[in-house]
Amino acid sequence: MTGARRAQGDKLTETEAIERAKQGDGEAFKVLYDLHKRRVYSLCLRMTGNTASAEDLTQEAFLQLFRKISTFRGESAFSTWLHRMSVNVVLMQLRKKGLPIVPLDEATEGEEEGQVKKEPGAPDERLAGSIDRLHLQRAVDELPPGYRTIFVLHDVEGYEHNEIADLVGCSIGNSKSQLHKARIKLRELLRMNRAEKAGKR
Amino acid sequence: MNCGEFERVLPEFLEGEHTREQQAHFDSCSACANLRADLDFISSQAKLLVASEEPRPAVWDALEARLRDEGLIRLPEFVTPKVSIFSRWRTAWLVPVAAALVIAAGIKLYHPAGAGDPAPISKQHGSNPTVAAVAPVSHEDQVLLNTVATRVPAQRARYRADLESANSFIQDAEQSIKDDPNDIYTQQMLINAYAQKQMLYDLAVDRSEQ
Numbered sequence: 001m002t003g004a005r006r007a008q009g010d011k012l013t014e015t016e017a018i019e020r021a022k023q024g025d026g027e028a029f030k031v032l033y034d035l036h037k038r039r040v041y042s043l044c045l046r047m048t049g050n051t052a053s054a055e056d057l058t059q060e061a062f063l064q065l066f067r068k069i070s071t072f073r074g075e076s077a078f079s080t081w082l083h084r085m086s087v088n089v090v091l092m093q094l095r096k097k098g099l100p101i102v103p104l105d106e107a108t109e110g111e112e113e114g115q116v117k118k119e120p121g122a123p124d125e126r127l128a129g130s131i132d133r134l135h136l137q138r139a140v141d142e143l144p145p146g147y148r149t150i151f152v153l154h155d156v157e158g159y160e161h162n163e164i165a166d167l168v169g170c171s172i173g174n175s176k177s178q179l180h181k182a183r184i185k186l187r188e189l190l191r192m193n194r195a196e197k198a199g200k201r
Numbered sequence: 202m203n204c205g206e207f208e209r210v211l212p213e214f215l216e217g218e219h220t221r222e223q224q225a226h227f228d229s230c231s232a233c234a235n236l237r238a239d240l241d242f243i244s245s246q247a248k249l250l251v252a253s254e255e256p257r258p259a260v261w262d263a264l265e266a267r268l269r270d271e272g273l274i275r276l277p278e279f280v281t282p283k284v285s286i287f288s289r290w291r292t293a294w295l296v297p298v299a300a301a302l303v304i305a306a307g308i309k310l311y312h313p314a315g316a317g318d319p320a321p322i323s324k325q326h327g328s329n330p331t332v333a334a335v336a337p338v339s340h341e342d343q344v345l346l347n348t349v350a351t352r353v354p355a356q357r358a359r360y361r362a363d364l365e366s367a368n369s370f371i372q373d374a375e376q377s378i379k380d381d382p383n384d385i386y387t388q389q390m391l392i393n394a395y396a397q398k399q400m401l402y403d404l405a406v407d408r409s410e411q
Contacts, residue, residue, distance in 0.1 A: 024275030024359070029268060033261055041256040058256050059264045066273050127239045136246050155247035180212040183240045190243070 018078060022070045033062055036079060040086045046152040047090045049141040057093055061086040087153065087167055094145060131190050139189040147182035154179050202226045207233050211240070272356030275363060342368070345402055360401065367398040 012020070012031045020028035040061050045054035065082055072081060140148060140156075149168065153159045154175070159167070161175040168175075207214075207226050214223055215237070227233055268274045342364050349360045374391040 024273060026265070026268070026274040029265070029274060030261070033264070037260075038255050039251070041260075042251060042254050045254055046250060055256050055260050059260055059267070062264055063267055066268060067271070126235050126242070128242045131246070133246065133249050136243070137250060140247075140250070151247070155244050156250050158248075176212050180240075183243050184208070186243050187236070187239045190239075 014078060018069065018072060021066065022072075029066055032065075032078075036082055037062075039079070040082065043083070043086055043152070043157060044090055046140060046156055047087075047094070047149060049148065053093070057086075057090055060093075061089045064089060083157070084167075087157075091149070091168060094149070127187065127190055127194070130194050135190060135193055136186075139186050139193065142189055143182060143185060147178060147185055150175060150178040151182035151186070155183075204230060204233055204236075208236065211237065215240075270353075270356075272353060272359045275359055339368075363401055364398070367394055367401065371395065371398070 012028065014032070014035060017028040017031040017035075021032055037058065041054055041058045044057040044061070045051065048054055048057065061082070064085055068085075072078065140151065143151060150164060153164050153167065154161070161172045161179075164170075164175045165172045170178075202222050202225075204226075207223060207230070210219070210223055211233075213219065214227070219227075227237070265274070345364065346357070346361060349357055352360075371391065371394045374394055378388065378391065
């Protein structure tokens with residue numbers, strides 16, 4: 001996203017909207033909201049797996065943004081600033097609800113030490129070509145919250161491990177480890193889903 | 202090395218840190234090769250999940266209400282003439298609305314003193330016998346401020362600041378009209394200023410009735 005980005009064919013660029021929003025211009029707030037609502041909402045939805053919570057958190061994230069917009073000096077991209085703020089809003093909410101931000105270092109459920117888990121009846125064929133975005137989304141929603149947080153931040157949103165460590169308050173090694181476990185868990189969910197689908201045919 | 206051991210070192214393996222034993226296992230084990238391919242596939246597909254949904258319009262409505270409650274949304278700033286007045290007037294509906302406001306409200310504050318060749322607007326206002334003198338905060342303005350007195354301090358301050366800004370803008374425009382009663386720009390600015398002030402009043406009344 002660039003500062004010169006134009007909003008829905010109207011007159012304001014993002015940069016102009018930011019400056020006007022600093023003066024309390026309602027139209028500028030709406031322009032900024034429209035530019036970034038999908039990204040923020042999607043982030044909230046991925047991290048919570050719940051549409052009602054995602055809407056509440058989207059509202060909260062933008063509210064915080066607009067409260068603090070006068071402090072935005074443009075050292076980083078506006079979208080980066082907003083995105084980080086949104087992540088913090090979601091993480092704070094997860095903490096309030098007592099949900100784990102970083103999973104305990106338990107083994108992936110059902111996995112036995114010393115062997116790669118294989119689902120009964122699931123052939124050893126690869127996932128590629130057999131799952132689509134909807135399957136993946138459903139599986140992400142089924143992830144335990146801690147795994148989901150790390151997976152969404154890294155693989156969906158593109159944060160680096162050092163950034164995740166900073167955001168959620170864990171070590172870089174922990175972030176890497178949990179991401180790996182999250183992917184393994186997702187694979188397991190996706191293979192089970194595929195096996196169930198095949199069984200219905 | 203077995204598959205479980207390989208799986209545990211897979212994150213490092215994917216980053217290029219591996220032993221010959223690990224590489225040998227990977228090269229000879231189809232299950233672990235499939236595992237790696239699947240994890241790569243999941244990771245690549247995850248990027249497609251970004252920003253595919255949109256919140257319901259109600260989210261903005263609720264957000265806007267909160268922004269107003271907190272006084273974060275202000276009325277548009279009163280802009281300097283000739284630079285931005287026409288950009289405002291591109292909003293065609295504002296012209297008749299502002300004009301109607303000027304006529305209907307009687308614009309109590311304007312006296313075209315000394316206007317020997319009054320423009321249409323000054324004629325309208327000159328015929329109003331109830332006109333009050335321009336002041337930063339008039340009696341009517343004080344009524345407005347009393348209306349919003351129960352709101353949060355930041356919001357009250359915002360109303361006062363907007364009101365004073367409107368009044369000083371009106372004063373400037375009136376002075377300009379005294380200097381040049383036929384200046385159409387200034388006439389429009391005056392209409393605009395009164396329209397802004399009218400909006401302030403409307404906003405205060407609307408919200409006090411909620």
